[in-house]
Amino acid sequence: MTIGADLGGLGPGAISIVAELADDRVCSVRVRSSRPMRLTRLFLGRPAAEIPPLAGRLFSLCGLSHAFAASCALAAARGTQPNAAPQNLLALDCERLAETLRALAAMAEDAVPPAALREALALTRELAAGQSADRRGIVARLRAETATLGLPHDPASAAPAAAPFGELWRALERSPAIAATAPDALRPEDDALVLEGIKTRGESFAAAPSIAGRAPETGAFARHWRETEFLRGALCARFRARMIELAQLLQRLETGSADDASRSSALAAREAYCAVETSRGDLYHWARLAPDDRIEDYAIVAPTEWNFHPAGPFVATLLGARIPRAEAARTITRLAGLFDPCVAFRIEVREAAHA
Template sequence: MTGPLQPGAIRIGVETDAFGRVASVELHSSRPAGLSRLFVGRPAAEIPALAASLFGLCGFAHGAAARNAIAAARGEVASWKDDTPVLAAERLAESLRACVMEWPSASLDRASVTTPLREAMMTARALMAADHMFSRDERMLDSIEKVFLTCGLRPDTQELDGFFEAMMLEARAENFGSPQAPDALSPHDDAVVIHALRRQRTAFATAPALPGRIVETGAFARHWREIMSESSMLAARLGARFVDMRETLRMLRSACAGEPDLACAAGQIGEGEGYAAVETARGRLYHWARLASDGCVLDYEMLAPTEWNFHAEGPFAVALRGAEIGFGEIARRRVARLAALFDPCVAFDIHIYEPAHA
């Protein structure tokens, strides 16, 4: 994201050679580390609401992850049935917000989709406040689908129109790199991720890495196989986001019908210890909790998707290295568009260093 909706920022430093190719990428995050320390010593019952309130983006996902991680630590069976409709609505709203607000463009008619975006956000908030009675309200579901139709996304075809079609045309025109298959984070990785999070704590939560892998999470990691016919790296990543929106719309209807399908997970690891994982718009979110015998939090960690994607040696940096981004404002726009499609949950600041004679 390019707006300061969350504390901290990611500084993106890009050095190019005389031909406009990216020679090096440096990423530095000023995002506050160790926020989970705020949970330690508090009664476990307070944590879900506190987690949700700490984050301006994906707040419900954080609250649901906390609630289910704590339930697992208590030895209770996690139940996502009531959470998944809201998680799906939040995922849709966040995906739409990223498209409308974060894509760098001087020519797109953002005014035409400002109202649909506002409606999507209001509907997501209404779902959060509906005390699980929304599953019988077809009008609310219809209103969400109408929002995406207004923006140009059709649920039954990959064809686009309106605002989304204009975005895709801009992405296809930016052919400065080809899409590469990602090393996608999946539910099969949960055990190894939680093991590393328990052992390394904040060090892993702020710079996660798995041996021999460059892990990516998010819409492209979930749907890359469906859009690899695109020759442009940006078009492929944007196309994956549109596929993810259609899939999440389907999941929302299924979840409201009592058939949750969001690849959420939770489990007890040992006595008083549990984890939860939630698929958000930006990727897989993890919470891990260890409770004391009095029910208060003894240890807690959170691992956000942004930390994988904007790791110093992660997929964003790898995608940029060697890319022919050119010079000046064209180079800056291309880096900004790629960063927007990785969609970090904090602001980003771009610095491009060119040869003196470029």
């Protein structure tokens, strides 16, 4: 028996997930990505100044984060200071909030009024542009819109039952329980190993990044798992991490106290990297400049490649889970949505050959 569940069309730049069940237990998970991993070849030979805006255009999701990471990596390679101006940091927080809202709204499906989501996203863009003097007024409107969706003012509180996120929470509570475990979080201390992988394996590392003996996870759950509750299972814990993330981002926007969540450093003459936190996790840009300030080599490692590695945390969370066949497609789709890949994905559930 084969069951399909789609979130977006499967095509160039998508993830295919095939799960096999035997006796209502997931016995095999295969993840295949068709994401184009050679886009950075477009950077080679170009003047460094062209790269940040080009990166922002090439990557439609988290475009501001890509442009910021490129700018900081190239500044460090030149031996200059990156432009971590307060407005740039506020814009990154706006993008993180918008991407998290978008992902949760997709999971909640028809429960989220399109007009409310459009208004919330429009307000984040207005804040990110920094062209209005009424920042507090815009944030207050954003707070009201997210409250309509079900984001409580206190991240420790439950979403209102009648709100879209409250309905999603109840649906996750009713879903088959998948065990929640502490993630092996990708940490700043891992940067040296990531950069070693980039420099020794190049595009193959960017396509499937790994650290020997580990399956690192990055993103909201890796940041906030200690603040969640594991008793209700992985779906509820991961949803709670997303809600905590939203609440903290809104609080920072209200106070205007965005933190610099990036790390950049020169590694050698004309070579540097930047890692910046996005809604989905740590995004790495690494650059090496030629003497004429053109790009000699470049690599990007995105969060999705860690979380949906064929032997990564999504697979580890799902493998061995007991899920009734009738609920498998929807449950696995929700779990994948909470890992939040930056491309469309397709779920296929099969009976194991020996079942």
